[in-house]
Amino acid sequence: MSVFDASIQVFLAPVVPFLKDDSVTEIMINGPTNIFIERKGFVEKVDVKFDDEGALIAAVRNISQFVGRPIDEERPFLDARLPDGSRIHAVVPPVAKNGTTVTIRKFSKTKLDMKDLIAKGAINIDAARFIDVCLYLKKNIIVSGGTGSGKTTILNILASRCQPNQRILVLEDSAELKIHNNHVVYFEARPADESGKGLVTLRDLVKSSLRLRPDRVIVGEVRSGEAMDLISSMNTGHSGSMGTVHSNNPKECLTRLETLAMMTESDVPIQAVRSQVASAINIILQLSRMQDGSRKVTHISEGIGMDLQGNYQVQDIYLFEQTGRDKDGKVLGSLNPTGTIPSFMKEIEVNQLPFPKELFFKKGPNSNPPSPTPSKPENQAA
Ligand SMILES: Nc1ncnc2c1ncn2[C@@H]1O[C@H](COP(=O)(O)OP(=O)(O)O)[C@@H](O)[C@H]1O
Ligand SMILES: [Mg+2]
Numbered sequence: 001m002s003v004f005d006a007s008i009q010v011f012l013a014p015v016v017p018f019l020k021d022d023s024v025t026e027i028m029i030n031g032p033t034n035i036f037i038e039r040k041g042f043v044e045k046v047d048v049k050f051d052d053e054g055a056l057i058a059a060v061r062n063i064s065q066f067v068g069r070p071i072d073e074e075r076p077f078l079d080a081r082l083p084d085g086s087r088i089h090a091v092v093p094p095v096a097k098n099g100t101t102v103t104i105r106k107f108s109k110t111k112l113d114m115k116d117l118i119a120k121g122a123i124n125i126d127a128a129r130f131i132d133v134c135l136y137l138k139k140n141i142i143v144s145g146g147t148g149s150g151k152t153t154i155l156n157i158l159a160s161r162c163q164p165n166q167r168i169l170v171l172e173d174s175a176e177l178k179i180h181n182n183h184v185v186y187f188e189a190r191p192a193d194e195s196g197k198g199l200v201t202l203r204d205l206v207k208s209s210l211r212l213r214p215d216r217v218i219v220g221e222v223r224s225g226e227a228m229d230l231i232s233s234m235n236t237g238h239s240g241s242m243g244t245v246h247s248n249n250p251k252e253c254l255t256r257l258e259t260l261a262m263m264t265e266s267d268v269p270i271q272a273v274r275s276q277v278a279s280a281i282n283i284i285l286q287l288s289r290m291q292d293g294s295r296k297v298t299h300i301s302e303g304i305g306m307d308l309q310g311n312y313q314v315q316d317i318y319l320f321e322q323t324g325r326d327k328d329g330k331v332l333g334s335l336n337p338t339g340t341i342p343s344f345m346k347e348i349e350v351n352q353l354p355f356p357k358e359l360f361f362k363k364g365p366n367s368n369p370p371s372p373t374p375s376k377p378e379n380q381a382a
Contacts, residue, residue, distance in 0.1 A: 004066045005083040011059035014048040015104070019086065025106050026148065031099030032056045038148070041293020053093075056100045060090045070194055079174070079191070082107075087174055105148075111178060114157050122150065123297045126359055127318045127335050130300065133355050134283050135162055137347055138216075138240030144253035145287030150295040151244035152176050152220065154285065158242060159184075159218055166240070169212055171205040172220035185212070202226035203264075206233065219243035227260035228273070234280035250284040250301040254312045257281070271310065278306045282344075284314065290331045296320055297335055302342050315340050317360065336362055 001009075009016055018024045018037050026038035032050035036043050050056040064071040064078050071078040076095040080088050085107030092100050117123050123131075134141060135158060143151045143158070159168055160180040168184045170177050175188045187209070192199040202219065206229035209217050219230050222243045234241050245260075247253040258277050262270065286299035300318040307313055317340055322333035337360045342348075348355055 002083055007062055007066070008082060011055075011062045014050050017048075018046070019082075019084070019104070019106070022106075022109060025108065027102075027104040027106070029056065029100070029102040029104075031096075031101065034098065041148075041289060041295070053099045056102075057092060060092065060100055060102065063088060063090070068193065069191060081174060085176075087176075107176075108153075111156065112153055114161065117154070117157065117297075120294065122295050124335050126337070127297065127300060129355060130317065130359070131158065131283075131285070132161060133348055133353050135240075136353060137344060137351065139282035139344070140234045140239055140280055141242045141283045141285060142222075142253055142257070142281055143242070143244040143285045143287065144247045144250060144256075145244070146246065146248065146289060149287040149289045151246075151287055153295075154287065154297075155218065155220070155242060155244050159216075162216060162240070166215035167213060168216045168218060169209045169214040170218045170220070171202055171209055171226075173202055173223075174220075177218070177220055179218075203229055206230055210238065214238060216240040216242065221246075222257065222260060224260060225264040227257050228264045228266065228268075231257065231261055231273075231276050231280040235276055250286050250299050250303075250314045250316070251312055253284050253286070254278070254281060254303060254314070274310060274312075275306060278303060278312055288320075292325070292329050292331045294331060296331075300335075302340075304343055315342075317342055338362070 015027050018027050024037050024039050028036040032053050032055065035048055036045050060071060060078060063080055067080040069078060069080065071090060071092055076092050078090040082088055087105040088102060090100065090102045114128050118125055118128060141158065143155050145151045156177050156179060162168060162181060164182040166183065168179060168181060170179065170184060170186045173189045175186060187205045189202050189205055190198060190200040203226045206219065206226050210233055217233060217238055219226060222230060222245050230241065230243060245253050245256050247256040254277055258273055261273050261277065281303040284301045284303060285297060287295060288298045289295055298320040299316055301314050301316045304313045304315055316338050318335050319338050320333055320335045322331055324332045326332055339361050341357060341360050345357060
């Protein structure tokens with residue numbers, strides 16, 4: 001055990017059992033006595049507490065010393081990683097009104113793969129195969145969703161399913177992805193040190209990555225000006241790039257990317273940014289955390305440019321349709337093709353990819369035309 005690890009055991013003692021419990025995904029500390037955890041998608045209050053505000057702030061100061069980033073009244077925020085890879089964010093009073101406020105996003109040791117997502121009902125086999133088609137054709141894909149909806153998990157899976165002869169450059173603010181592929185190179189941004197030196201932003205990493213002969217550029221979480229660089233790289237021949245964006249539906253995802261791209265100091269007019277976003281993003285994979293705590297792919301949508309008024313045009317290829325809840329509250333429904341054929345159907349055909357047009361039509365009694373290919377049982381996944 002490292003010294004850092006040992007000190008965590010002491011300073012964070014009240015929540016250590018939750019750090020060790022793999023079924024807990026998040027720990028939320030709102031002052032010394034008001035502590036919540038998330039388990040299986042549900043948030044519950046737990047009966048543990050720190051002795052007082054002093055004990056909690058000591059824990060945060062201790063972590064800040066280990067990672068070499070100060071936290072005090074003047075600099076009230078701390079972003080850090082615990083020795084087990086979990087991400088911690090802390091805010092101290094007076095900004096934090098409840099007392100020192102901390103969230104710990106657990107690092108999940110079990111990495112899900114596409115088969116797991118199918119087994120959990122997060123996606124189905126046809127939709128998963130369609131995503132493989134998009135990957136093969138090097139479409140630019142954005143995974144969109146709220147916090148904890150499974151974006152990083154699915155991005156990891158997508159990148160692991162790319163052709164093994166491709167060079168994948170991974171750029172993150174805080175290293176989370178662990179891609180199973182042949183040729184993966186990782187980079188992590190760095191905050192400035194105490195004297196304000198040494199800052200390396202995601203923007204810097206995106207710029208540098210383009211000179212490192214990428215076949216694909218993957219940005220873990222697009223949340224600032226790097227959106228601009230990613231979008232222009234997608235438009236200048238680096239297709240097959242991917243990233244995640246925090247947004248609630250596919251159209252909002254494009255608007256969000258536009259807003260983030262506008263955060264750069266450049267004086268590119270908004271119309272130009274908008275048309276760059278519209279042409280860069282081919283596929284949006286929308287995820288949601290449902291009322292029952294499960295995570296699901298709710299949309300697989302295609303960005304098809306802009307209309308004459310300059311609005312983004314998005315067409316849904318797959319949509320999750322909820323049919324009800326079972327007696328335990330579990331969400332019932334399925335991810336169905338909408339009957340819309342992607343604009344790149346021709347590419348699918350000329351590349352002889354095993355994804356016939358019929359699969360884009362809805363199955364079931366009201367469907368037209370019916371699919372001639374019966375879907376395989378889910379356990380025979382990709
Ligand atoms: N389809 C899923 N079913 C169940 N758990 C999932 C699923 N996708 C992700 N998770 C779990 O949910 C947590 C949050 O996932 P993550 O990918 O980090 O979300 P995000 O990047 O959207 O914040 C992780 O513990 C992850 O293992
Ligand atoms: Mg994430």
